[in-house]
Amino acid sequence: MKKDYILGLDLHGTLLEPGEVLRPELVPDLIAGLNKLADRAVLFLCTGNDLDFVNRKLPAKLRLCFDGYVLETGCSFSPDRKQELVLTSPEEQKLLKDLEQKLKDQEFPEVNYFAHRLTTISLFCDRPREFYAEVNEAARALGVRDRVMVTYSSVAVDILPRGYNKFTGLKKVAEGRKTIGIADSMNDQALLLEADFALAPKNLAPELKPSLADRGRPVIPLAHAQGLQSQSVPIASGRETEGVIEILAFLRKYL
Ligand SMILES: [Mg+2]
Known part of the structure; x- marks a missing residue:
């Protein structure tokens, strides 16, 4: 199947719980959720951190689910999970x-x-x-x-x-695909505002909600979303990792 989408998944506060925790019991469902999307979407982590951090914090079996990483808030990226290429001058x-x-x-x-x-x-x-x-x-x-x-x-x-953010980074590696952002914080603002589709775990930073609503993307419960829609940000009922697993199941249904 042709991959029409690219998914950018944030790390802190989205994939990882507070304290940089990834509960081992959630990892199988996370991997299954990502693998079930792999025939429809290119999968990228989208983080403010560098390659070294990703290698240290994520188990290898989870890293293998991703095609690459947008790193340092879109100022660098890894197309192959092995090298970090800098985009800045x-x-x-x-x-x-x-x-x-x-x-x-x-x-x-x-x-x-x-x-x-x-x-x-x-x-x-x-x-x-x-x-x-x-x-x-x-x-x-x-x-x-x-x-x-x-x-x-x-x-x-x-x-x-200036001029860089997670959305510009994701766009750089998207090769024209529709972009999907899953993220929670202020450093994800451009990703959540400008990706073709944006979703968030329950812990989405409250200060982001007014700017999302102002730009025509009010937050709605994921359970109320009828398919992918660009005019809202569906928000999972679970926080962080659990919310991501919920969102991956939703995407599997509608992509
Ligand atoms: Mg975050």
Whole structure:
């Protein structure tokens, strides 16, 4: 069967539960759900993290379900799960490296650690939603606010060059296929707004709902969705991994 779709599946807060947990008892259903879509859709993880992180955090049998990964919030990708290819320019890479050093020098008490990235900055912290404004202000004070985008997930505040996001990354590898995004957080906003179809686990960040509704995509219960529709964001009854399994079964029915 021809693959008309590409699915972009977020990691933190979507595939993974809080604490980067993937419950072993859910893995078989997850793998079965992904494999049942494999003849209809190209399957990509779509994360703010890098290749090394994906390799460390996901079991090999689950990684094998994916064709590739959109990494570093669309600033890099892996077409084969083996290599990470950077999409940003040398100028953008330098801008981000310099900024990362300046932010490290500020020694924010909120930051637990700066995660390894090739071309973005990821400040892992306990309360990204609250810390985001402070990082945004730091970027402004350092004179780079117009050249970078500051966003956040459930685990980190992320900084990337302007113009990149998970949707642009997914589009880059889509080869003209219809795009489907499954995601939960502010760093998924473009994916949820611009993919041809968007779905979310129950824990979708509440602050995303107004912008989705404003753009003609109100959240509706997945149980009320009659097939794939671009004019709403069906939301699963389960959180994170369980919600993803629900959504994969829904997609199997309607793709
Ligand atoms: Mg997420």
